[in-house]
Amino acid sequence: MPQDHTGQRIPSVTFKTRRNHEWVDVTTDEVFAGKTVVVFSLPGAFTPTCSSSHVPRYNQMVPFFKAHGVDEVCCVSVNDTFVMNEWQTALKAPDVRFLPDGNGEFTEGMGMLVDKANLGFGKRSWRYSMLVRDGIIEKMFIEPEVEGDPYEVSDADTMLNYLAPNAPKPADVTVFTRPGCPFCVKAKEMLKQAGMDFEELLLNRDYTEQTLRAVAGAKSVPQVFVNGRLIGGSDDLAAWLEARTDA
Template identity: 65%
Template sequence: MTQTNPNFENKEGQKVPSVTFRTRQNDEWVNVTSDELFAGKTVVVFSLPGAFTPTCSSTHLPRYNELAATFKANGVDDIVCMSVNDTFVMNAWAADQESDNVTLIPDGNGEFTDGMGLLVDKKDLGFGKRSWRYSMLVKDGVVDKMFIEPDLPGDPFEVSDADTMLDYVAPGASKPSAVSLFTKPGCPFCVKAKALLTDKGYSFEEIVLGTSASLTSLKAISGRDTVPQVFIGGKHIGGSVELEAHLSA
């Protein structure tokens, strides 16, 4: 069933807007066109109100990044995050976030978002014109499916999430377990644990003692004071030796 919003036109079956995006790459200006992003490709797009904003940073972008390999395994060539922000803001956000598997595109003038009919006024927040939150599947430049958030106060986040899109793209696809590991600089066993996870195709969050966590946090969560300590799918696996045994099993 097609998800609709009475206040926004659903663009399924229509071509995406033809726009040239001004991006900054390696300290140089680089123009990126809609054709470069979408022609001959299957692309998932999710658009959000702003870089560095709470829901966008804590959930929306990280989950698409986490599921990127699963999307790719099911025929998606690229995942694009769109926001009405300039390229400097988007680049800084990319550096700050879990976004290695997502292409962040600055729709600085709001042209693409306006062409999608989803440019909204958020002057009450001091944001000016921004994108309504939505996601879509685009095939060779044509919108195949859209999930537009309902017209509710605030910033609803109910249908444009990565899991909803993946369920549409590949119903029943196996989703990767969330993986976190505590490490510290200069730890050879931590290096081994990360290599083991990488070799098995796991994406993981690294929590570095002294930077993003303390020894007290590690002891409180794992009951241990040595690193690495690995957690997969909410289960405490242990150190590198226990991780190797777990992955072998």
């Protein structure tokens, strides 16, 4: 049964990590002592919700956490360091620190080690997040004990809402481009200057013109989307950025 350890000190363990083909022991004191750390823990590397939602959103929001006093954001899973390192690379999540809890010692100390033998996982972590200040747990968000893999309260947005209720959230921006397009370069540069992170989709690698027509009703690029809204091409983007009230 998952346990809430709010107000308690985190377990003292050593994470066995691998860096540049060498073993490096990382203690909890190194990670947490004198720091404010956001931790989120999940059932396993390369699993669906963890890969598609949990890690990517935390990685996207690291600068926002740091703007509100967080020194580091860490992901913990009962997996070995080789798996965790490959997972971090595959997800392109360099801003999150991946901590391998291969033996489940940290997770057990947190009261979050659960039996997932029915899935062939053995002992794994329940999904949760927490805010830790100088090794003391200030707040925990623990997923409800229901069937399946609940993902309701341990997300990055819930944590940021706790830290800074009125803080702006990062915009979700996607740019449809094609190689050699000068207007695409212009649009991307404008977004960078505005401090807006974005995903780029390249023609004939990530999408076809059929997809562009289907989602944007257009044949030309770039096509910029912000929070589900079609902004348009580079001139449309320039006008939208100029008119923004949250700049």
